[in-house]
Amino acid sequence: MKRNPLAHVRGMNDLLPDETFHWQKIESVARDVFHRAGYREIRLPLVEEAALFIRSIGEVTDIVEKEMYLFDDRNGDRLALRPEATAGCVRAVIEHHLGREGVQRLWYTGPMFRHERPQKGRQRQFHQIGVEVFGISTPDLEAELLLLTDELWTALGLTGLTLEINTLGTTDERSHYREVLLDYFTPHRGELEPDDARRLDRNPLRLLDSKSERTRALLEGAPRLIDSLGPDSRAHWERVLELVTATGVSFRVNPTLVRGLDYYTQTVFEWTSPALGAQSAVCSGGRYDNLVEHLGGSPLPAVGWALGIERLAALVPAHRPKGPDAVVIPVGARAEAVCLALLRDLHRLLPGRQIESSLGAGSLKARLKQADRTGARRAVIVGEDELMRGVVQVKTLVGERRTDFVPRAELVEYLVGAAGRADSSVEDRR
RNA sequence: GUGGACGUAGCUCAGCUGGUUAGAGUCCCGGAUUGUGGAUCCGGUUGUCGUGGGUUCAAAUCCCACCGUCCACCCCA
Numbered sequence: 182m183k184r185n186p187l188a189h190v191r192g193m194n195d196l197l198p199d200e201t202f203h204w205q206k207i208e209s210v211a212r213d214v215f216h217r218a219g220y221r222e223i224r225l226p227l228v229e230e231a232a233l234f235i236r237s238i239g240e241v242t243d244i245v246e247k248e249m250y251l252f253d254d255r256n257g258d259r260l261a262l263r264p265e266a267t268a269g270c271v272r273a274v275i276e277h278h279l280g281r282e283g284v285q286r287l288w289y290t291g292p293m294f295r296h297e298r299p300q301k302g303r304q305r306q307f308h309q310i311g312v313e314v315f316g317i318s319t320p321d322l323e324a325e326l327l328l329l330t331d332e333l334w335t336a337l338g339l340t341g342l343t344l345e346i347n348t349l350g351t352t353d354e355r356s357h358y359r360e361v362l363l364d365y366f367t368p369h370r371g372e373l374e375p376d377d378a379r380r381l382d383r384n385p386l387r388l389l390d391s392k393s394e395r396t397r398a399l400l401e402g403a404p405r406l407i408d409s410l411g412p413d414s415r416a417h418w419e420r421v422l423e424l425v426t427a428t429g430v431s432f433r434v435n436p437t438l439v440r441g442l443d444y445y446t447q448t449v450f451e452w453t454s455p456a457l458g459a460q461s462a463v464c465s466g467g468r469y470d471n472l473v474e475h476l477g478g479s480p481l482p483a484v485g486w487a488l489g490i491e492r493l494a495a496l497v498p499a500h501r502p503k504g505p506d507a508v509v510i511p512v513g514a515r516a517e518a519v520c521l522a523l524l525r526d527l528h529r530l531l532p533g534r535q536i537e538s539s540l541g542a543g544s545l546k547a548r549l550k551q552a553d554r555t556g557a558r559r560a561v562i563v564g565e566d567e568l569m570r571g572v573v574q575v576k577t578l579v580g581e582r583r584t585d586f587v588p589r590a591e592l593v594e595y596l597v598g599a600a601g602r603a604d605s606s607v608e609d610r611r
Numbered sequence: 612g613u614g615g616a617c618g619u620a621g622c623u624c625a626g627c628u629g630g631u632u633a634g635a636g637u638c639c640c641g642g643a644u645u646g647u648g649g650a651u652c653c654g655g656u657u658g659u660c661g662u663g664g665g666u667u668c669a670a671a672u673c674c675c676a677c678c679g680u681c682c683a684c685c686c687c688a
Contacts, residue, residue, distance in 0.1 A: 191679080243686050247612075265688085293688080298612075300682060309688060376685070392684090441687060451688095462688060489688030512646055547640075549648040557648095564646055578648060 192305025202502045210336045220286040225269040231261040237268040239443025248295040262294035270313050275478035284316040302460035302492045311487035318482035323448045324424035331430045337497045346450040347438035348418040350410040358409035389437040444472040464488035504556020506534040512564030530593045
């Protein structure tokens with residue numbers, strides 16, 4: 182078959198209501214953690230000039246070379262769906278001169294787009310939550326950002342993640358090391374697997390985290406990145422280690438950790454989980470002191486990280502939504518108008534409560550069954566009998582079976598009292 | 612982009628080496644209870660067997676192609 186032209190685009194998935202609840206939970210926890218730490222939200226466009234990403238992420242990266250969604254605007258501009266948000270964030274900081282207003286602690290969330298082959302934990306439209314801080318060059322910022330991630334995991338009830346950190350030094354130090362590494366590996370070029378030979382040509386640093394046995398063996402005798410660092414970078418790195426240690430966040434130094442994006446300098450880090458399969462990185466980032474200047478702004482140091490919401494959502498224990506406090510069920514046509522008025526009043530007078538309606542066709546039995554399945558605490562039933570008596574029937578669905586007939590005017594009062602009376606014990610049982 | 616596995620009810624899957632009307636569980640709907648939930652029992656609906664072509668008296672089953680999904684490589688959140 183030709184593919185169904187009306188089906189979803191490959192790698193761009195629907196998030197159904199069962200999942201959105203889980204996501205909302207994650208997002209609200211993150212929002213709260215950020216707010217408490219003084220981070221403010223920035224909302225950025227999904228589309229930017231393609232050149233912005235090419236210049237920031239790097240020309241010889243996979244993201245730029247083969248993964249970007251590119252298109253020409255009607256006026257001929259070369260645009261791209263953002264593959265990540267740091268570039269756009271830096272652009273916004275430069276464009277609005279945010280650097281002049283002192284330190285900026287920013288966070289963002291939203292979809293990113295990369296044309297990759299989908300697999301577990303990897304889709305073409307994926308979602309990130311990220312943080313960028315501008316204006317602090319000292320290593321205490323790295324510690325703060327790592328602490329922030331750790332606080333987030335705690336707030337989400339997430340355990341079992343491991344943190345690895347490394348330093349890449351300044352741009353100059355790194356390109357020096359690149360040459361050193363190139364000199365070391367070039368005589369062994371013939372021994373490398375095709376993928377690694379390609380890395381040698383394109384981005385020798387990527388050899389450091391090669392999975393190939395052969396390459397790993399060669400790496401044993403290779404010059405180390407740390408030896409290419411000057412005194413300033415070393416001091417910065419030592420201080421990062423000291424401060425992160427002091428925060429109590431446990432980590433491992435991984436000298437082979439190199440990030441794929443060109444703009445990183447000094448500290449880089451990555452949180453991973455063994456539960457995610459091949460795409461194990463949950464959250465990663467690092468310092469990028471040159472990027473603002475590189476993109477045309479006045480020099481401004483920065484550190485940031487981003488986490489993949491899909492990957493995080495796969496790890497965070499699922500929160501089941503709790504059922505509604507009450508479901509209002511009309512029986513018969515005459516009761517429908519009364520129930521709608523009842524809903525309106527309940528929503529207005531009990532703003533904290535979740536009160537749903539049970540409308541449409543279907544027997545009372547089926548609706549009670551449905552209400553029970555959603556975990557509703559009470560059913561408020563209005564039928565002919567109740568209409569004649571001016572009451573509503575309130576049936577407790579959780580815990581003890583109990584049915585009360587309540588004068589319509591006293592329903593709000595009853596529900597307020599019922600919450601104190603029954604819900605706490607009910608809560609425990611669920 | 613490369614490799615492998617897999618596409619059968621809304622969902623999870625069975626259907627062996629081709630053989631009559633394609634099954635189970637679940638979900639949904641109804642009944643046992645003329646307007647009263649969770650358990651049980653009874654009944655019912657649900658399918659272009661991914662698509663197209665080929666082999667055959669006969670294809671969900673075998674062959675080919677395409678589409679899609681998943682997993683891994685690559686890359687990365």
